[in-house]
Amino acid sequence: MSTMTDYDEASRTYDSVRRAPDAHLLKSLMENFTGKSLEDMEIIDIGCGTGNYSKYFLQFQPKSLSLMDASVGMLNNAKAKLPPACRAQIAFKQAVLPEIPFKDNSFDAGMINHVLHHVEVNPDGKSFPGFVQTLKEVHRILKPGGVLTIIADTPENIDGHWFTSLVPETTKRLQKRLPTHKQIKRMLEECGFSLKSTYKPLMASYLPNYDNIEGPLHESWRGVNSFWSLCTESEIQNMIRNVTQMKNEGTLQAYYEKHDRIYSVGAYEIFAAKKI
Numbered sequence: 081m082s083t084m085t086d087y088d089e090a091s092r093t094y095d096s097v098r099r100a101p102d103a104h105l106l107k108s109l110m111e112n113f114t115g116k117s118l119e120d121m122e123i124i125d126i127g128c129g130t131g132n133y134s135k136y137f138l139q140f141q142p143k144s145l146s147l148m149d150a151s152v153g154m155l156n157n158a159k160a161k162l163p164p165a166c167r168a169q170i171a172f173k174q175a176v177l178p179e180i181p182f183k184d185n186s187f188d189a190g191m192i193n194h195v196l197h198h199v200e201v202n203p204d205g206k207s208f209p210g211f212v213q214t215l216k217e218v219h220r221i222l223k224p225g226g227v228l229t230i231i232a233d234t235p236e237n238i239d240g241h242w243f244t245s246l247v248p249e250t251t252k253r254l255q256k257r258l259p260t261h262k263q264i265k266r267m268l269e270e271c272g273f274s275l276k277s278t279y280k281p282l283m284a285s286y287l288p289n290y291d292n293i294e295g296p297l298h299e300s301w302r303g304v305n306s307f308w309s310l311c312t313e314s315e316i317q318n319m320i321r322n323v324t325q326m327k328n329e330g331t332l333q334a335y336y337e338k339h340d341r342i343y344s345v346g347a348y349e350i351f352a353a354k355k356i
């Protein structure tokens with residue numbers, strides 16, 4: 081279960097903007113580092129959500145595709161989305177990380193996209209026991225030489241999202257849930273992986289309305305990014321007052337341009353690691 085967002089509720093609107101950006105990159109990383117093509121692989125999508133990444137992978141007809149998520153609402157959307165003709169190769173499992181209830185050495189590749197910031201129960205920004213336990217579980221279920229890809233935010237890239245500076249207390253709270261690039265590398269190594277590759281996409285393609293400068297004023301815009309679920313009501317009200325004032329004074333666009341740094345720090349980071 082997410083420790084910050086009600087995903088059964090979020091599942092109602094999630095697909096209104098979220099797709100599967102960089103899915104093609106995950107496929108290449110898995111193929112390059114396993115030396116297999118996707119049709120010869122058993123794949124797991126951990127924290128699959130509504131199955132957007134799995135849908136992309138399914139067109140290449142992997143040997144099998146397993147989807148797991150804590151939220152029944154998200155899983156139900158994923159089930160409805162994936163074509164019945166392919167169901168034979170697909171398994172769905174409801175489970176809460178760090179537990180991954182599959183057998184040892186079962187998968188050639190696994191992906192965890194936009195999930196790991198949800199797993200810490202008492203985030204303190206120093207140790208990340210939920211993250212580490214999850215990596216250990218992934219290591220257990222991957223075959224030797226298997227590849228894990230992770231899409232994750234880091235404290236560095238969160239600062240580059242223009243809107244996070246509107247609610248600095250919320251941003252600090254989120255950053256406590258996020259290991260840095262260095263910490264992720266170290267945890268991967270401690271859990272028996274060798275880090276092979278990292279990327280930083282320099283566009284916010286996972287949030288198509290990212291540059292809507294009046295977006296923060298609208299609940300529907302905030303609702304598709306779990307960042308906002310960490311705000312207190314008074315932080316939201318403060319932010320709305322400030323954004324409305326900048327809008328009325330004609331300074332909101334300049335604020336956006338000053339604080340948007342995704343083009344240099346990245347929208348998020350993609351890691352590819354191999355089980356040693």
Ligand SMILES: C[S@@+](CC[C@H](N)C(=O)[O-])C[C@H]1O[C@@H](n2cnc3c(N)ncnc32)[C@H](O)[C@@H]1O
Binds near residue numbers: 098127133175177194
């Ligand atoms: C932002 S969504 C990402 C969904 C999908 N991976 C994607 O990129 O479209 C985060 C997902 O992680 C799931 N999740 C959060 N905490 C979890 C946990 N402890 N165990 C399993 N799934 C979890 C949520 O239910 C949600 O579906």
